[in-house]
Amino acid sequence: MWIRKICPAVLALALAWLTACAPESGPLDDEPLDAMVLLGGDIDEGYARAVTPRPFVFPDDHGPHPEFRNEWWYITGNLDDEAGRRFGYQITFFRLSLVPTVPESASAWATNQVWMAHLAVTDVAGIGHRAFERFSRGAMGLAGAQVNPFRVWLDDWVLASDEGNDFPWRLTATSGDIELELRLIPQKPHVLQGDRGLSQKSAAPGNASHYYSFTRLQTEGSLRVQGREHAVSGLSWLDREWSTSALEEGQVGWDWFSLQLADGHDVMYYRFRREDGSEDPFSKGLWVTPEGDHSLITFEQARLEVLERWTGPTGHRYPVAWRLHLPAQGRVLEIRAVRPDQVMDLSVRYWEGAVDVLEAGEAAGRGYVEMTGY
């Protein structure tokens, strides 16, 4: 979901950054709004909007929805190798339409689609956190998404069905000293977020996304770090979301949690932080039972407190330990980053990392947390 806000901004900034002299353009917290303006005009004109819940059809909806402005395929996961070495990973494919229509040209390069992808691995006890970023135009087969056979890719980062367009999916990505090859099989059916998959982001109609998740994907494969191969297994989480949304004024950032509990429950919760320090009432979450039944967690039904903060090398301060109170479920979850230094210092800086979940001081699960606006 976070991409709803960040994706256009990231892309605009990334485009600017592509051309900047310095490869590392530094933190750009306060710039997304300016960047949005540069994207120009009324961004909604000509794009489809998420106004009412849609009938989701699979496998078609695994594929792209280019009539919407933004879309992403977003996977996070916690893995262990045979010796118990702990890893976290994240890969995200973002699609953005720069303009609603494809430019008129006989060239196969002509397109209105731009793709960005982020890859990160946290080798908890080893080399720590590594993050990579890529861009491409959505043309010439360089980057794109398709249903038959299912495949989402940017260069040689590929998420694809083993066969046809059904699970299992295979994720292949190599960058720097990281090589990832994972097989993903869902252990629960997909869940529709918000109201039947329509995730309202503000009061304005159409300011919403179509949003579904696979909260528990059995994951196996290999992870090569600095030339050393690890046979890994664990759990991953897939988020799929597409929308044409405008920015919400007054929001400065968000904290987003995806937690897979040892007892088989999964939790998603996000909160928007507002300029005045309050929490936005559009913050919400989802509670998924081991059987795959799910229910909404409203803003009023959750309370999040920060336990610890960490100051990064750039001087920015991030929370790294929280307590999430879910009174309706009768649970109090303590969430702790496996390492504090999981900052994605890319075109846009954000914190995204593997976390442990504890209950009453005992290990109770794992998950991923994303934070922006710090």
Added chain:
Amino acid sequence: MTGLPARALVRDHRRHPWNLVFAVLGVALGVAIVVAVEIANSSASRAFELSMETITGRTTHQLIGGPGGLDEGLYTRLRREGFRDSAPVVEGHVRIQGETFTLLGLEPFAERPFRDHAVGGRDGRINRLITEPGTVMLAAPTAARLGLAEDETFFLTVGTTPHAVTLVGIVSTDEPGLGGYVLADIATAQDLFRRHGRLDRIDLILTDERQMARLREMLPPGVRLEAAEARTRATAELSRAFHVNLLAMSLLALLVGAFLIYNTLTFAVLRRRHLLGNLRMQGMTRASVFGLIIAEAALLGLVGSLLGLAAGVVIGQGLVQLVTRTVTDLYFVVTVTQLALGPAVILKGLLLGLGVTLIAALGPAWEAAGVSPREALRRSGLEHRVRRVLPWLVPAGGLLMLAGFMLVDWPGQGLLPGFFALFLLILGYACLIPPLVWLMARLLSGPLGLGFGVPGRLAARGIGAGISRSGLAATALAIAVSATVGVGIMVDSFRSSVGLWLGQTLQSDLYVSAPGRSGLGVNPVLPDDLPARVASLPSVAELSTARRVPLYTPRGPLELMAIDPSVQTPDGYVYLEGASPARIWQRLAAEEVILISEPLAWRKGIGVGDSLALPTDRGERTFEVVGVVQDYSAAQGMVTLHRTLYDRYWDDPGVAALRLSLAPGVSLESGLSQLRALAVTLDEPVLITAAGEIHAQSMAIFDRTFAVTHVLRLLTVGVAFIGILSALMALQLERAREHAVLRATGMTPWQLGGMVTLQSLLLGLAAGLAAIPLGILMSDVLIQVINQRSFGWSMIRTLPPAVPGEGLLLALTASLLAGAYPGYRMARVRPAEHLREA
């Protein structure tokens, strides 16, 4: 003690300011020309380097395809195989407001590892570049120069077709190399150049051998991996010979300048014998006198060089335009946005000016040091010595020329030995001129005496008597005039050879071509069905097709011409080597053989029976050479082959030009109108040209190419003119006392003026006459050695009567003008003044 002699020299100069002015002017002009050429040359080279640097960026390697470029799918394969440091490029030439630019079609998302500024605009304007067809970006200085503002729509011409494009981004950059480029999205570039599906190259950053080996395995046969630097160097190498030629011409100007300095200083020493003798009497040593003259020369050289530097910068600014034009016409497009005015150029100019001045001053300084106090009042010491030396000049000159001739015939391809030989010949010949002038003066004194009486005889005798100066003046003038004669003959020979060759080549009546052929990128083709449609026109009797494309070989670029011949085609060539035209074309049609152009044969040192390896779309292949033909159209060399052979080895199905002959009885006008009627039904524009028009255009380009040569020629004459003016004025002014005696003994002012003028004319005549054989000799060396070695072009030497005539006229005019002022002064002066002065 040093103060006094220096002051004495200064006072002397104040009394004879003209000598000083001319000496300084001589140095200044010589230095100015060298500096101007150096600036023009290095500006053009530097501009090319900078633009290559800007555009190559951090590219280490490039993937290059055949004439059809690369299949764009190859890029996708590379990316999917993990070759992430790769960027596709579609490029070509476009014109904006008549100026030629290179349009680069880029993929902005792939650019970052390669070029920082190549795609600018931090403000996300790239979105528009990608999503709006027909949008471009320019470097800020270029946009300012063209008067274009952001969001402005303007016309950009590809071939002959103007396209409206919008400037969506101005790249603020201090990189001058970006000035000659227009940046666009790759899709826009493909649209503009109609090059859909193809790339011109893929830029790569490859750092290790393993990567390269893996890449090579992936490549289809026609695609080659080349080091970017080597490719740039091979291109830059093309124009090297041209720059060397210009430099040599400028050095010739400096040589003439050196004569001038020698002349001026020698005269100054002679004039001041009295003063020098007095200084020696006061106890100044020979060494001090030597030092004094050298110091004086150094000062003069310094002032002259500084002035020359300033003038050189001014001349260089004009010259660089001419040089850029020639380089663009002959080799590659280059846009000079700033003059290369480094400290190296300035230092070189200063050192050359000072060096040449000091060398030229050695003789006079030696002469001055040799003045004994006793000799101070005698004036004829030098003349005696020179006359003693005179006979020795003949064998010395002969020997120098002999060495020059031997060096000319020395086998090899080096350009520098060629120029060295040329300079030896010139120097050797220069040695012969003073004895020749002396001899002429002796021989003419009788006839002139009969014709003009005493003044006539005196004029001739005077030349002989002052041979140390008159001989030098004549030599300087002769060399300058011979340079204009030699270069004039060379250019004229070149021009007529090109004209003859064009006449032979342009056998057909009409030509139909796809507009926008250029040495960069994939060239346009005619619509597929056009050849058949043209052939079916009733007015067309014969039709041949041609496809001419640049071919990047590992050893530098070539031109490849694929011909589907008609009956007439074999007659359209001038064969320098090979069997009969019919037989050659038989073999071209049936076997895997090629024709090569003369420059290519020269550069590779190959001929008929040898073989040439060419990169093809099936990998490298070797072809036997069955003929060498004349060709002035491709300085880098051209390979001609049969279309069937081309189709066998290159995947480039299009035809770019049709050459057609009209049926008997069909007039050119009706043929043209039929073709034009056909052309209007086509979607794409085609160019229809009559043979005569191509001939005229080609000759216009030829003349434009040689404009810089003409300018240098004129500048050299300018130096010589100043030289002869200064020498003759010095000569005549020095004779003031002698002339005063003549006046006192009854010669009328008119007679005296006439005598002085006659003497000048005689000198001019001698120089002019001497210049003609030297000029012809020079043209021979230029044609047979310098041009051959520079470009591989042979030509038939012509002897246009106008050129030697012009040379002679030039010499006479210069001498007449130079003699006029002294003559006027001599006539006006009151004898008593000069008698007293002495």
